[in-house]
Amino acid sequence: MTKQEEDRVKQILRESLPPVDPEAEPSRDLWPAVLRRIDAEPDAAAPGTARQNWFDWALLAGLVVFAASFPATIPVFLYYL
Amino acid sequence: MPERSEIVLDRFRQGDLDAFESLFREHQRSVYGWILRIVRDPAAAEDLMVESFWRIHRAHARFESARAFEPWARRIATRAALDWLRARRPESSLTDQDVADLPSRSVPDPGIAAEVRQKTAQAFARLPPGLRIAAVLSVVEEQSHKDVAAALGISVGAVKLRVFRAIRLLRKDLLQQGITP
Numbered sequence: 304m305t306k307q308e309e310d311r312v313k314q315i316l317r318e319s320l321p322p323v324d325p326e327a328e329p330s331r332d333l334w335p336a337v338l339r340r341i342d343a344e345p346d347a348a349a350p351g352t353a354r355q356n357w358f359d360w361a362l363l364a365g366l367v368v369f370a371a372s373f374p375a376t377i378p379v380f381l382y383y384l
Numbered sequence: 385m386p387e388r389s390e391i392v393l394d395r396f397r398q399g400d401l402d403a404f405e406s407l408f409r410e411h412q413r414s415v416y417g418w419i420l421r422i423v424r425d426p427a428a429a430e431d432l433m434v435e436s437f438w439r440i441h442r443a444h445a446r447f448e449s450a451r452a453f454e455p456w457a458r459r460i461a462t463r464a465a466l467d468w469l470r471a472r473r474p475e476s477s478l479t480d481q482d483v484a485d486l487p488s489r490s491v492p493d494p495g496i497a498a499e500v501r502q503k504t505a506q507a508f509a510r511l512p513p514g515l516r517i518a519a520v521l522s523v524v525e526e527q528s529h530k531d532v533a534a535a536l537g538i539s540v541g542a543v544k545l546r547v548f549r550a551i552r553l554l555r556k557d558l559l560q561q562g563i564t565p
Contacts, residue, residue, distance in 0.1 A: 304552055312555045312565045313523050319504035320524045323421045328413055329430050333437075334405060340438040 393449045404444070408437055411454050415461050418535070421525045422465040422517055432468055436461035455534050462517065462535040469513035500563055507557040511550055518546035519554075 370377050395403035415436060420429040439460050447456060508516065517536065521527045522543065529540045536543065558565055 309551055312551050315504050315565055317524055319501040322525050329416050333433050336434045337437045340434055
């Protein structure tokens with residue numbers, strides 16, 4: 304793709320998606336909605352935390368099951384820790 | 385003696401709701417405008433404002449008072465907008481009515497047919513969201529690469545690469561539809 308072709312595609316894109324008015328504002332006061340959202344989920348975990356905890360526990364459970372099934376592998380694991 | 389803004393930021397970091405409201409009032413217009421530029425749907429932008437400021441409140445303890453609030457808020461809002469774009473089916477994006485309803489000061493160029501504009505908007509909506517955000521902010525909204533990079537949490541070089549890939553994919557899609565840009 305030449306520079307000319309690139310510039311032409313950019314021009315068409317600008318015409319197809321007109322820039323947003325920089326003075327655009329929300330149609331209503333959104334603060335009450337933010338407060339309601341905070342009240343609804345006050346102590347929610349940070350993004351990814353719950354999934355990460357779940358994964359950590361699953362990994363630990365898998366290791367325990369593996370170690371119980373094959374106790375001879377425990378020294379090998381400890382050696383590589 | 386710390387300035388008022390520093391005190392507000394410090395209180396926000398400690399979880400003070402009044403300080404949070406003060407920051408919301410101060411930055412809501414800018415953050416809303418940023419989200420609207422990405423999603424191009426006023427109703428969705430309002431929902432994402434609520435989602436973004438909820439995420440901002442949830443992350444208050446991780447905020448570093450020495451840093452500026454707005455770039456941090458923009459980054460969280462960009463992440464929320466990206467999640468929204470990923471969850472939305474591409475074919476449902478950007479109808480003609482959406483484009484007509486968008487608050488804009490631009491007048492369409494009569495040299496570019498309405499059909500070409502429509503097909504370009506549809507082709508653009510089919511691009512991966514990560515490329516779309518970089519291209520719409522850099523090319524359409526003419527935001528600096530530095531600001532876009534900060535909002536996306538990537539380097540300026542990565543932004544330029546994403547824009548180039550977006551334009552190349554868009555051109556390929558248009559060529560497949562019989563439109564030679």
